[in-house]
Every structure is written in structure tokens, then in C-alpha cells.
Amino acid sequence: MTEPMPTTAAPLIGEGSLDPDALETVIAADETRFRHDYLEIRGLRVVFDGFVAVAGVDLTVTQGDLRFLIGPNGAGKTTIVDAITGLAPATGSIRFGGVELVGKASHKVARAGVGRTFQTASVFDELTVLQNLDIAAGAGRKARVMLRRRKGIPDAVEAALETVGLAHARDLPAGVLAHGQKQWLEIGMLLVQDARLLLLDEPVAGMSQAEREETGQLLQRIGAQRTVVVVEHDMEFLRSFASSVTVLHQGSVLSEGTVAQVQADPKVVEVYLGRGAGARGSSKEAS
Numbered sequence: 001m002t003e004p005m006p007t008t009a010a011p012l013i014g015e016g017s018l019d020p021d022a023l024e025t026v027i028a029a030d031e032t033r034f035r036h037d038y039l040e041i042r043g044l045r046v047v048f049d050g051f052v053a054v055a056g057v058d059l060t061v062t063q064g065d066l067r068f069l070i071g072p073n074g075a076g077k078t079t080i081v082d083a084i085t086g087l088a089p090a091t092g093s094i095r096f097g098g099v100e101l102v103g104k105a106s107h108k109v110a111r112a113g114v115g116r117t118f119q120t121a122s123v124f125d126e127l128t129v130l131q132n133l134d135i136a137a138g139a140g141r142k143a144r145v146m147l148r149r150r151k152g153i154p155d156a157v158e159a160a161l162e163t164v165g166l167a168h169a170r171d172l173p174a175g176v177l178a179h180g181q182k183q184w185l186e187i188g189m190l191l192v193q194d195a196r197l198l199l200l201d202e203p204v205a206g207m208s209q210a211e212r213e214e215t216g217q218l219l220q221r222i223g224a225q226r227t228v229v230v231v232e233h234d235m236e237f238l239r240s241f242a243s244s245v246t247v248l249h250q251g252s253v254l255s256e257g258t259v260a261q262v263q264a265d266p267k268v269v270e271v272y273l274g275r276g277a278g279a280r281g282s283s284k285e286a287s
């Protein structure tokens, strides 16, 4: 039997507890205020021709946590990033923003809000900074339309220029940028694509001290609003900017915690200083 229809609708907003102005504010608020993305990896395995490169890794990284992934050469850091971005054959589960990424092609992973940089910046040298950002923002639009001089600069591109500190260089060909600036441009390209998970492979390799400092501050700014994972060998940089660290060794998680916690972990000390080392400049790095 169906319930009888009420004769008068119950008031949603009234004399009672709800403030209509507050409700308006909530409805009008930017959705990102309520979005709490996180990366959740469970039982990740990557096997190349029988060689186990990643041996059942669990990893959780939340928005606002600037996570560094470290470990000796061959530990599996880049392979994990490849697995997340659909470039390495993986089993297990990789979820971001509630979407399962294992088994997805790279372009679908990108559409799920995941972006990465490589050790060598992949910007178009002959195009201007603005054109590079424009192309990234309009992935999918026709090249001719994108390269045509625009009346105005889209808000997302303007914001990215400001965030990565390249507003003054917007009309310069990317080819003349300093090494560090090219990396920042590449990060800007991920921002305009609205990547909400950024995977950065050795972002400060080859940078000057001043560029490292600026990059660290940039990553902290971005990390406050997006989920950021940094693969890095530079321990000085890590100590200055990481909020948390995952140490990998031979395809498994060896240790995880704050910089101080992992530095004090005897297992980490053993891997970096002991016979099992093999890390670049290991003894200096772990000190």
C-alpha cells in the first residue's frame, strides 16, 4: 500500500535551524572546497618478463600531503609512476578520486585528472610559453584554432602563468627559457589540464640552488590543493620540502613517515649505507 501524499510540503528552510543565506553560500561555493582527492594504491605488482619490478606496493597519498618517493636505483619508483599513468603492465588496484586506473589507457588516466612530468621537460621549444599552455589547456582542439591569436587569455592559463611564475615570460619561445623555467612550464601545463594528481619525476635535477628553492615553494603551493607525488634523489631538497616520505627498495615499501622518521629508521640506514646500497651518492645522501 502506498503512503498517503502529505497535503502540505514540509518547509525545507524556515523559522528553524537552516539559514537561507548560509545555504546560498554553500551552493555557490567552489566545488574544490569539498573535494578531497586521494591516491590509494593496493597490492600493486609490475612484472617484466618474469622480473618483479614492483612487488605488492600499498601507498596512500592525500591532498595536501607533499609525498616524496625515494629509494636506490632500480627500487621501482619510476615503474610505479608508469603503472599509475598506464605505461607499465600492472595488477592490483590504483584508485584516484574514486576511479580505478589499473587497466586504463594513458589518455583515460589523464582524463581522470592524473598528470606527470618526465626527467626531461617535454615542452615545444619553438612555441611561446603562452602557446604551450594554450595547447595543454585545449588538448583535443584543432591546432590552428589554438595557435590563432586570442583576444583574451583563458582564466586557467592566466592562473597557471602566475602560479608557476612565468607571467613575465609569456611571449618568449619556450626554447630560450632556463632549465628550471622549462620544468615550471611543464608543471603549468599540468595545471591548465586540471591534473589533480601530479606525479613529478626528479623535478629539480640539474637546477641551480635558487631554482630548487623556488621549485620547492611552488610544489608546496600546488600540494596544498592537489595531490602531489615527487620522485626524487636529492636529499637536501627532500629535507627542505617533503611533508612525508615513502622509501622503496627492491620493489617494496621499506619505510614510510616524516623525513625525521624515515631518516631514523635502521632499515633505511642499512639500505643507504649498508651493503645493500647502490643509491647515488648514498652515504652523503642519508646523512
Ligand SMILES: Nc1ncnc2c1ncn2[C@@H]1O[C@H](COP(=O)(O)OP(=O)(O)OP(=O)(O)O)[C@@H](O)[C@H]1O
Pocket (backbone or CB within 6 Å): 048, 051, 053, 071, 072, 073, 074, 075, 076, 077, 078, 079, 080
Ligand atoms: N620496461 C622494462 N623492462 C624490463 N625491466 C624494466 C623495465 N622498466 C624498468 N625495469 C626494471 O625494473 C626495476 C625498477 O626500475 P625503475 O626505473 O622503476 O627504478 P627507479 O627506482 O625509478 O630507479 P632510478 O632511480 O634509477 O630511476 C629495475 O631493475 C629496472 O631495470
